Amino acid sequence: xxxxxxxxxxxxxxxxxxxxxxxxxxxxxxxxxxxxxxxxxxxxxxxxxxxxxxxxxxxxxxxxxxxxxxxxxxxxxxxxxxxxxxxxxxxxxxxxxxxxxxxxxxxxxxx
Amino acid sequence: xxxxxxxxxxxxxxxxxxxxxxxxxxxxxxxxxxxxxxxxxxxxxxxxxxxxxxxxxxxxxxxxxxxxxxxxxxxxxxxxxxxxxxxxxxxxxxxxxxxxxxxxxxxxxxxxxx
Numbered sequence: 215x216x217x218x219x220x221x222x223x224x225x226x227x228x229x230x231x232x233x234x235x236x237x238x239x240x241x242x243x244x245x246x247x248x249x250x251x252x253x254x255x256x257x258x259x260x261x262x263x264x265x266x267x268x269x270x271x272x273x274x275x276x277x278x279x280x281x282x283x284x285x286x287x288x289x290x291x292x293x294x295x296x297x298x299x300x301x302x303x304x305x306x307x308x309x310x311x312x313x314x315x316x317x318x319x320x321x322x323x324x325x
Numbered sequence: 326x327x328x329x330x331x332x333x334x335x336x337x338x339x340x341x342x343x344x345x346x347x348x349x350x351x352x353x354x355x356x357x358x359x360x361x362x363x364x365x366x367x368x369x370x371x372x373x374x375x376x377x378x379x380x381x382x383x384x385x386x387x388x389x390x391x392x393x394x395x396x397x398x399x400x401x402x403x404x405x406x407x408x409x410x411x412x413x414x415x416x417x418x419x420x421x422x423x424x425x426x427x428x429x430x431x432x433x434x435x436x437x438x439x
Contacts (some may be wrong), residue, residue: 218367248427255430256432257433258416258430259430260427263426301368305368311373315368316367317367
């Protein structure tokens with residue numbers, strides 16, 4: 215069955231460092247991959263979308279890579295800030311626009 | 326403009342009761358999705374409405390779950406004869422026709438079945 219895997223352990227980093235989160239998928243060939251941010255008690259908020267024919271996409275301090283051979287996406291936050299602390303969800307989608315979500319990785323940025 | 330809204334924000338019910346959850350999507354959004362998120366877990370797809378097409382109900386976990394949508398506006402998710410394992414956050418999302426891949430989520434309804 216289709217499976218999206220993200221680091222289940224929390225990622226703790228110091229303010230100013232680059233945070234790197236990993237998303238791996240199996241038994242699926244997505245047309246696109248998305249990253250969402252979720253704060254406690256709130257719904258996910260869309261951050262970035264990268265398509266299967268794109269290797270990298272950037273938005274301000276965020277960078278996403280998509281390796282369809284490795285079936286992996288990396289999500290980077292440069293110059294991290296305590297306000298970046300949240301759970302980050304990876305999701306893959308295709309022609310039906312139904313998204314399959316990973317369980318998320320909790321990022322904690324220490325001041 | 327207003328985002329996706331959901332009501333109630335919290336619902337406590339007794340096992341065996343029926344519950345109805347409401348979602349108001351962003352005005353003009355043609356697609357609407359329902360997800361379930363259990364504590365510490367990812368989002369589990371339940372159902373997808375897109376315009377006038379037949380809904381994709383492939384994620385509904387049992388026949389106790391049903392959902393309706395009136396045109397391209399409000400949607401209700403109904404859970405009949407609730408069970409304790411139905412306790413979760415139920416999230417609704419909507420997407421505009423021009424960007425169906427991007428989903429805008431509501432704050433969710435936290436359901437607790439005692």
